[in-house]
Amino acid sequence: MSTEKVTVMEDIYSENDRISDKIHEKLKESGIYAVNVLGAPGTGKTSSLIKMMEGLKGIKPYVVEGDIQSDIDTVKLQRMGIETLQINTGGACHLDAILIENILSKFDLNQKGILFIENIGNLVCPAEFNIGEDIKLLITSATEGADKPYKYPLAFEKASIILLNKSDLAPYVDFDRDYFEKGIRALNPDAPIFYVSAKTGEGFDGVCSWLKAKL
């Protein structure tokens, strides 16, 4: 019997990234800009999506809702006439590329537009898996606290745009804006930060102008 040691240097995410690149290519051919929406549970991802889609009138929206369980958000969006599909992971803490590849085959992507993929509410592993997106859009909120960039650095580092939702509540929860921005700037010098409220609609003009410029 002989033994040998073989150098491999294979990234564990390589298979996921291969599928992600394939999805991205397909979406690009269809003229669809894909946004991977990250944020903790209750930060206001779906409410913010609704405000963004209102502000992007005239641009065809597609939505994939990722949840561990339930189709509450999907039903809400479908009632508004938005083409929405649900992924229930049953327990898994993030969406990965294969889940998106499978569900995209159910969309009729015949019209150019924007695809929002609302990831599982979680600031940890959704940041680690590419799912064919053009950008990651991170939503965090004043009530979660200003220390989130320090506690979940990867999500803040990988985001191309950051929304601080519930900013109308900032004065009531002693939100330290300088500390928040300092943490983000250390990780990510370029991503714009928008202070918004999905309740009042405040701040979404800026977000929508930024997104329109990307399309």
Add this chain to the structure above:
Amino acid sequence: MHEYPLTERIVDIAVKTAREHGASRVSAVHLVIGETSGIIPDSVQMYFDLIAEETPAGGAKLIIRQIKPEMHCPECNTNFVRPRFSFACPVCGTLGSPTAIGREFYVESIELETND
């Protein structure tokens, strides 16, 4: 939680490599995990033994090398090991920017046994 499917990938890589080299058995897998990769080495270890069972990688040793995360200080122009819950350079206090060091998650090498 997501260590399970990722560990399946590790076993896949090991088995594929054994097949490509005409080996009968995988005796060891050398894995590199950065401490900010979000991957818990103990979980990978536990799943590895379960998933590898019944494959040519069954009973293989999983040897994990962990890497401390480094940030880059723009003032000192050097890297420093990231302190827990802080981005501050231990020399000058300036907040460092992230580097790829500490993010690693890859199979470095595989030890194979071949029946002659």
